[in-house]
Amino acid sequence: MRPLPLLEVDNVSKRFGGIVALDAVSLSVEAGEIVGLIGPNGAGKTTAFNVITRLYTPDEGDVRFDGASLLGTQASAIVRRGIARTFQNVELFHGLSVIDNVRVGAHARQGEHSVDDVLFYVNLHSVRHRGASELPYGTQKRVELARALASGPRLLLLDEPAGGLSHDEVERLGTFIRRMCGDFELTILIVEHHMGLVMGVADRVHVLDFGRKIGEGTPAEVQANQAVIEAYLGAPT
Amino acid sequence: MSLLELQGVGARYGPVKVLHEVSLAVGEGELVAVLGANGAGKTTTLRAVSGTVRRSGDVIFEGQKLPRRPEATARAGIAHVPEGRGTFNELSVLENLRLGAYVRRGKVKADAERVFDFFPRLDERRNQQAGTLSGGEQQMLALGRAMMARPKLLLLDEPSLGLAPLIVKGIFDSLERMKQKEGMSILVVEQNANLALAHAARAYVLEVGRVVVAGTSDELRANESVRKSYLGY
Numbered sequence: 001m002r003p004l005p006l007l008e009v010d011n012v013s014k015r016f017g018g019i020v021a022l023d024a025v026s027l028s029v030e031a032g033e034i035v036g037l038i039g040p041n042g043a044g045k046t047t048a049f050n051v052i053t054r055l056y057t058p059d060e061g062d063v064r065f066d067g068a069s070l071l072g073t074q075a076s077a078i079v080r081r082g083i084a085r086t087f088q089n090v091e092l093f094h095g096l097s098v099i100d101n102v103r104v105g106a107h108a109r110q111g112e113h114s115v116d117d118v119l120f121y122v123n124l125h126s127v128r129h130r131g132a133s134e135l136p137y138g139t140q141k142r143v144e145l146a147r148a149l150a151s152g153p154r155l156l157l158l159d160e161p162a163g164g165l166s167h168d169e170v171e172r173l174g175t176f177i178r179r180m181c182g183d184f185e186l187t188i189l190i191v192e193h194h195m196g197l198v199m200g201v202a203d204r205v206h207v208l209d210f211g212r213k214i215g216e217g218t219p220a221e222v223q224a225n226q227a228v229i230e231a232y233l234g235a236p237t
Numbered sequence: 238m239s240l241l242e243l244q245g246v247g248a249r250y251g252p253v254k255v256l257h258e259v260s261l262a263v264g265e266g267e268l269v270a271v272l273g274a275n276g277a278g279k280t281t282t283l284r285a286v287s288g289t290v291r292r293s294g295d296v297i298f299e300g301q302k303l304p305r306r307p308e309a310t311a312r313a314g315i316a317h318v319p320e321g322r323g324t325f326n327e328l329s330v331l332e333n334l335r336l337g338a339y340v341r342r343g344k345v346k347a348d349a350e351r352v353f354d355f356f357p358r359l360d361e362r363r364n365q366q367a368g369t370l371s372g373g374e375q376q377m378l379a380l381g382r383a384m385m386a387r388p389k390l391l392l393l394d395e396p397s398l399g400l401a402p403l404i405v406k407g408i409f410d411s412l413e414r415m416k417q418k419e420g421m422s423i424l425v426v427e428q429n430a431n432l433a434l435a436h437a438a439r440a441y442v443l444e445v446g447r448v449v450v451a452g453t454s455d456e457l458r459a460n461e462s463v464r465k466s467y468l469g470y
Binding site for chain 2: 016039040041042043046047088089090130134135136137138139160163164165166167168169170171193195196232233234
């Protein structure tokens with residue numbers, strides 16, 4: 001028998017007025033896996049993250065974590081269930097230093113990693129007393145990652161972690177994500193437009209378009225999927 | 238003569254100096270790229286031009302020293318698409334576009350339609366609040382708003398950020414068209430260096446706040462260390 005998935009998004013729909021942001025979307029993530037979520041702009045990727053973290057309540061469907069529904073859990077209590085995330089547009093506490101931002105993550109800590117450990121791990125220790133908003137964009141994304149890690153999550157949701165990074169930094173990020181997944185015993189769901197990164201780190205990939213799932217499979221399968229190429233990847237050049 | 242010239246420009250955030258003596262130029266109708274790692278000073282270079290950060294040295298635009306006031310920069314014909322987009326989230330898509338034309342007169346309606354032709358997605362959402370757009374759609378809106386100013390010089394901070402690969406290609410093709418049809422000059426910071434160099438005539442590479450390599454796109458592509466660090470082959 002297959003093990004129970006750690007995360008199950010089960011037939012979830014979410015509407016905003018007349019717009020169907022998610023239309024009966026199902027996806028699952030097994031413990032220890034790195035899963036990619038890709039698709040065109042406005043496909044519903046960030047909405048899916050917001051449903052999983054309970055910022056949104058789905059109109060239909062259920063989200064289960066470790067076999068139990070998350071719908072009875074408020075957004076503010078999600079971190080204590082063991083789910084942490086980063087945001088597409090960076091949502092740090094701009095008036096706070098790096099270390100204080102990470103401490104905010106640690107207030108809900110369940111893991112054994114201290115704030116200092118995490119700061120060293122993501123290579124932010126030397127700038128820990130700097131104001132978070134003074135730092136370059138790519139570094140701010142790393143502060144968000146540290147804040148998420150400090151809460152000791154089992155499931156980590158990364159929304160466009162490669163934003164603001166140059167080619168060789170993205171390559172290093174890929175290696176880093178794989179190592180972090182093992183070192184912190186994480187399960188990772190990652191939204192990213194940098195295909196080199198997604199295809200390099202993900203075990204499986206789900207593809208959304210206009211709120212519907214149009215593809216699923218290993219990176220190689222998804223890259224060869226005609227519907228995905230037409231909606232998203234474009235013909236290889 | 239260059240449209241824009243930076244002469245020994247420096248900038249700092251509090252005690253942290255992030256730009257040291259940066260000199261660069263953008264010619265009329267030229268697309269110039271700025272490459273560099275996270276923290277190299279790319280965003281600050283654009284901010285120094287638009288006057289949104291304290292700077293030393295001179296910024297010359299159309300032969301005149303540019304005052305360090307963002308509103309004067311905008312009126313001089315420079316539009317800045319900043320990092321983080323800066324769209325007005327309580328306003329509708331169309332209202333955001335109209336604000337882009339605030340510093341000039343005439344043809345506002347027609348230009349908004351031109352933006353909608355570029356980004357059909359924005360057309361579908363023209364009366365929607367900007368804050369309810371997806372991240373990528375907000376990026377399209379920030380670009381569209383800058384186009385509304387009909388600038389002589391467009392400063393673009395990572396136009397590809399958060400956008401799907403197909404859209405990114407479309408944006409660079411559109412920039413190329415705007416450059417050719419309207420003679421617009423563009424200074425673009427972009428992580429996708431392959432794409433930027435495919436469209437740029439010249440590029441500068443920044444490292445720790447200094448220009449370390451400058452040349453034509455072909456020269457940069459032939460440069461071993463640039464290839465390894467930024468192009469990945």
